[in-house]
Amino acid sequence: MGNFTLELLFHIIGIGSASGLFYKENSLLLIGDNSGFLYEYHLDSKALEQYPLIQNPTANIPKSEKPDFESITHFQDTLYIFGSGSTSKRNTMVEFDLNKKKKIKTNNLVDLYAVMQSFGDIKPEDFNLEGAVYDGDNWYLFNRGNGSSNKNTLFTLHAKKLTDEFSLLSNDYKLPKIKGIRSTFTDGVLINDKLYFLATVEDTQSTYDDGAILGSFIGRIDLETMKIDFTKKITSINKFEGITIFSNSKEKIEFLLCEDKDTDELKTAIYKLVLDLK
Template identity: 55%
Template sequence: MEKIQLSLLFKIIGIGSASGLLFQNNTILAIGDNSSYLYEYQTETSKLQRHPLAENPQENTPKAFKPDFEAITQYADSIYIFGSGSTENRNFMVQVDSKTKEVIKTQDLTDLYLTMQSFAKIAPEDFNIEGVIYNGETWFFFNRGNGKTAKNVVFTVEGKNLVNEFQIISNEYKLPKIKGVRTSFTDAILVDDKIYFLASAENSNSTYDDGEVLGSIIGRIDVKKMKIDFTQKISDTHKFEGITLYKKSSNEIEFLLCEDNDTEVLEADIYQLKLKTK
């Protein structure tokens, strides 16, 4: 897993601080951590649509009030979008119809997030959900260990719902460093029985305040063992915060990555990452 190729594939005007994305049928669905919209971008026509996720949606919400949507995942006919849980107003999940892009429901996940913090002994100020995977039976939540205690944790959650009937298992990971700074989870995707994850190094020990970006890695976790198969640095300068499957063949897998530019500029760069699997 040594041969990689990273290149800029799309530049989307109208999306800022991209934090998660999905790809299907020549369409990119993206969220931004400053925004309360779901963005739909047609790669063949460059057409961009905005779908509100809340009443009175904004594209550059003031930091203290933003829902901080950091994770997006899809199963069957539903898209699920999650707040990071890093402050009290960031605890919401929005379920969206994948066909109409209309909001089905919004749920407060405060109890789930508090249980995760207690279960893994993560202080509230170090809690920061940046990626979520759902396979129809099990949820995987990725806590970004960019707080003082650097707890990179994957929560495996099962149950009838995420509000009051769930069971949790947690696995903590010590990820590689870049320039002396520990990398931390920023997103993940399930491909077959493997989890491919992104992690970035940022010179800050706060889940709230941004720091100097030192680079990003990609890695893979075996779902059955929940052990890391490999990690590899993919950039010295980018903070990649979203990953989705683009193409897959017998000897290569391709992802689309999005980058959080930590500014109010409404412009998103979407990168293509190729990995040789044989």
């Protein structure tokens, strides 16, 4: 893997604590971990729209009450938006129709999350899903190891729907450190047979409380071997929590990243990360 460049592209006013994003047809679909809306930002007009994901949504839900939407993925014309599972109020997965621009189904994943915790040997207080990828046959769900046990786990569920019967695999990873503190998964995206992931370092051992930000990495997991084949530190100051593909060629991959500053300010920074594949 060659060099990289990272640049701030723009800010979006009206979204705080951005935790995931998806780029499609010159629009960005975004979620925030303290918001009850899905947002659509039009890159040409700079217009921002919002669509409710829960009843009586607000843009800044109190921490103890929020659904904690941390992961967003898509297949065909449907978005899948996951709560982190880190508390009993964060077990929701919302399906959203990209054509009709409306929520079509809300799923309670409490039973599935309990199975994943048991299978992956993760204590409930250390369970914190922050990345999701769906390819039509398999769901790849990233547990962020920011609890006391530091369990960075990739779950692979083979099923068309999460309400169907499924087979389940889990793989644990030791991610790189900054200042002696191990980084933790925050999102992922699929390109061919590789999962590109973000990992960030916070000085905390809690899935609930935030800590000082020490930096972020990008890395890649080969789905044939389920091994990490590279990691690269991309910043010492940013906590990147969302990644989406902007463009992809043989020479380079361009990603868009969103940053969570863990504040109530309704302002989100969007960055472009370019990885040189030559």
